[in-house]
Amino acid sequence: MAYTSLGFSLADLAVSGVASPVAQWGGTVTVDVTLQNLGASTIVEPTSLVPPLQVGVGPDGTVSPPYYTPSQADAAGATIGVFLVPRGRGPASGFKLGTIEAPALGQNNIEQFRATLALPDRPAGFPGRGPYTIRLVANDDRTVLESNYRNNVSPAIPIQITAAPATPTLRVVSFDLPERGLIPGDVIAPRIQVANIGNASLTSDVEVAVVASTTPDFNLGSSIVSLYTIPGGIGGVNSTPMPRSARHSLGVLDPRHAIVAPRSDLATINGELATLPTSPSTYYLGVVVDPFNKLNLPNQPANRLEMIKIVSAIPGETPSGVVGGAATLPFQFPPDGVPIGVTY
Incomplete structure (x- = not known):
């Protein structure tokens, strides 16, 4: 960066x-x-x-090492203004939601952090629902002397304001078991992911059950194979920032069974070993959220299993599963000690 009129470089x-x-x-x-x-x-x-990691402050308030001085290009802690703007309007037409306290930032450096802000009741003249954008303004109070203020406003961040009441909506998005070959009496170690695709966080513990049933429904003839608890609930989409490329599907609506990347609106259950019922010869296996309806969650599937798999007897096959012990030999040696393949 070129010299400023002050004879040295400044933060930007x-x-x-x-x-x-x-x-x-x-x-x-x-x-x-x-x-x-x-x-x-x-x-x-x-x-x-x-x-910076080697700079500290002693009990008496003195900086250590004592010869340290900040660079003229360092930025002291400042504020970031957050503005909600109707789409198609400029930042000057926005409503200021609040400010975020930004940390001090050394020259040629970067910092990432998260903040949650409250939206007010609808301001006069603002649409009740529809597309909006959020604009962030760095150094909002101009306490940091910069060489360039033209890049202090962020690109537009799209957001949708809805009129519907904010409610949590939980869906099972992954039930990680073999797609086929499950037979009655098998031992399983399920891995389950539950997503909150609603516009509000769920702050209560929620139970999740693996259920066996003779129909795709969760009814009186169903049997709970294993029961798990997600402590503390799950954050909603309103608390989960997502890149624009994921917004077309909220990033969680893919119906395939593959485990998706963890986010704050996802909870992952690594289930303990559970034995499947030994009869009947064919039945359905799926997942039910809040099986005892303790939370009275809205918008949940009505008495339906999610991520259904078929368990069916196979002639000549006996129950198996994820039971066994750890190998005692190094990786390159098989259990019988005889090397595999060509050896020299």
């Missing part, structure tokens, strides 16, 4: 981010912020070369 803050895709008036919105300091000193500053 730039900001971008992603936000939860859906929110409601009076609700909350979560934003992931990426703050960069593009400033870099163009003069030698020997006392500023100490790595």
